[in-house]
Amino acid sequence: MSQGKHLPSILVPHHKNTSNLETVVMPVPDVVKICMSQSIGAPCKPLVAKGDHVKVGQRIGDTDAFVSAPVHSSVSGTVTDIVQSRGGMGGMETLIVIETDKKQEVSEEVQIPHVTNHAEFVKAVRDSGVVGLGGASFPTHIKLNPKNLDECDVLVVNAAECEPYITGDNRMMLEQGQDVLDGMKLIMKYLNLKKGIIGIEENKPEAIENMNNLIQQNGFDDIEVLALQSRYPKGAERVLVYEATGKVMDAGVLPAQLGVILDNVSTVAIIAEFFKTGMPIVRRRITVDGDAVAEPKNVFVPIGTQIADVMEFCGGYKKEPKKIVMGGPMMGRATNSDENVTMKNTGSLLAFGKEAAEVKVETGCINCGRCISACPFKLMPVIFAEAYNRKDVERLQKFNVMQCMGCGSCSYICPARRPLSFVNTLAKGMVKEATSK
């Protein structure tokens, strides 16, 4: 299967240095700090208290809020503290500090779920704690429970992995390809979807081949692989929906409203794993790379591990780290300290030395229009920047600033090094504020 029409995109260096490195399990660290805000929704309330003994897979945080997912312990050990600290999402959050006993005893709560219908399936997915592992961390069970379920007919699995450096999804498809297909089959079965599409960028030929072989071996003729151009940002939700189905997805619209269920490939595979073992999401495959890392690796990291522990497992820093990015270099978040901990949505940890970490000096706009031709949604970042400076909300709205998804293509391509993508984010905030009054 190949594509028809394409949205504008840019070429970014791939840096897929770790794509051939099999995922290794790192030893359990001495201490983990598990953040209660692991999803885009409401933070969880701790279900354990200081001094409690916890086991692997035990539910330690949950909430009644609609948009939420429970949090489970990734280790066995003792809760030594519950602190307010800066978490992976950037704000002050509740962290449960667990001193590990290294025994990794599995909790009695870990039971293989038995489901017979859609409602039970959705509940089981919520129990697994799975959120969008591509980075957005939207609770998956909500995506699998759309209001217009009977209008949905296709499952699109996002395995584009268009961000540079990250190879976790590639490894997932090579190491756990069967889980990916089983997860897709589960979702397609309970949501009554007729077709499954796995979108993979062409720069992962081994993954494409492996998935095609597995599809053939299993005789799944309702699942197919869609080879995507190796360009950025083919893995953005709205871009992938268009490339896979030809449907135009506006900002603020969920894929389900267009009849599409879209999930990240790792999300899908973790669901399959949960239905096979009953183990909720307690660890995650993380690509550790960047020019300051001695031995770049793909590592299974318990959720809540401090970045410094992961780096130590990867041979430590070969030069003084000046910037550490959680997630890909295009949309990931720079963290202020390697004392911070990994999250469910941490797909990669990239440590950069002085030169790569340097923030480039902004110079004057030369009106080249590259930001306009780079934008997948044909927006005009250069106009947004100008209107934002004049606080011209009307102009921002007229040129559809709210359609920006923050992919960063405009900032990447700008020869004057202007932080256009960031200004778009500020401009969206300005419009939101003005329209909510």
Add this chain to the structure above:
Amino acid sequence: MEKQKFHSNLIVSNAPHIVTDADTTKLMGSVLLALAPAFVAGVYVFGARVILLCAVCIIASVGFEWLYNYLAKKPQTVGDLSAAVTGLLIAYNVPANFPLWMAVIGCFVAIVVVKQLYGGIGKNFVNPAITARIFLFISFAANMSTWPLPRMAETTDATTGATPLGILAEGGAGAKLPSNMDMFLGFIGGSVGEVSALALLIGGAYLIWKKVISPIIPCAFIGTVFVIALIYTKSFHMAVFHILAGGVMLGAIFMATDYVTTPKLPSGQIMFGIGCGIITMAIRLFGSYPEGVSFSILLMNICTPLINRWSFKRYCAGGANSGK
């Protein structure tokens, strides 16, 4: 609890954390490189004085920009090479025997008056090199229309001659024009950098290949000149003559593609290129000057905000969000 030493003073900045190598300096460097074949052709055709002229113009332009920034206490911008490009283009737009002090005045007009007084790079509304050329043309008309002969010229007693367009304007249909092949290679009289269409096309192809410029404006500009010439003269030979003569190639490839002063969107760029072509041919065919490329680019530069306004509206209405 901790034996480890953490790195807690990391740089926190907004995504994306990587940027393209192609910054303003790289783009301007590519333009300089693309102008090199025309430099070689100019030196070959008009001799070593071209080297001196180009060097003086580049040094003067960079110097004026440096001095202006220094005196105005602004961040130094000479490193982006845009002043060097402007300087070289000014040298390309004057005759090879042009007095150096006049060229320096042209550089002053381009860099200080047109560019820096309007706010520096990206803020000028007309192309500095084009404006300087017109300024010099009006101020020093005699020097700007005394053309040294190319080394291939057959006469031995004269040192200056006319450009092909000059011959055409004065002599009408009966004049002896150089062959189109000589004009393509550049064995004709004219400004330093504009004579060799071949050299300019090599540079243009490089810029298009490197995606530094889009081919839209050059194609629209040259295409329009060709079509109008074809319709007016009803001669294929004369249509080719018109695109090879004067500053069409230099203007279309290197000056009508200046990012700052031309439309941002493809739809606007088509309008811009066609407009340049029409004005150029109107001046050549009906005006009192033999050549109109620089005036056409200047006038279309002035129209650019209007064209942008029109094309932005149109682009926005046809954007992603309205269903492609």
